[in-house]
Amino acid sequence: MNDKITRRRLAAAALGSAAALHAASRQAPAPAIPLDLNAAKEQGRKYSETLAKFDLPMSTEPAFQFKA
Secondary structure, three states: OOOOOOOOHHHHHHHHHHHHHHHHHHHHOOOOOOOHHHHHHHHHHHHHHHHOOOOOHHHHOOOOOOOO
């Protein structure tokens, strides 16, 4: 038996598995995650307050700048 795989067989296998994944994803939609903006803002505010309690020296800041 030949252990080598041709490019055509490899492409057919890839296309076949991609088609199977696409068909499976269309059958079972993912559950929707409810978006609660007020809860997200409140959580962000709490995180900001917690981080503000710690005094960090300037030397802990990264040594780079973002430039647009």
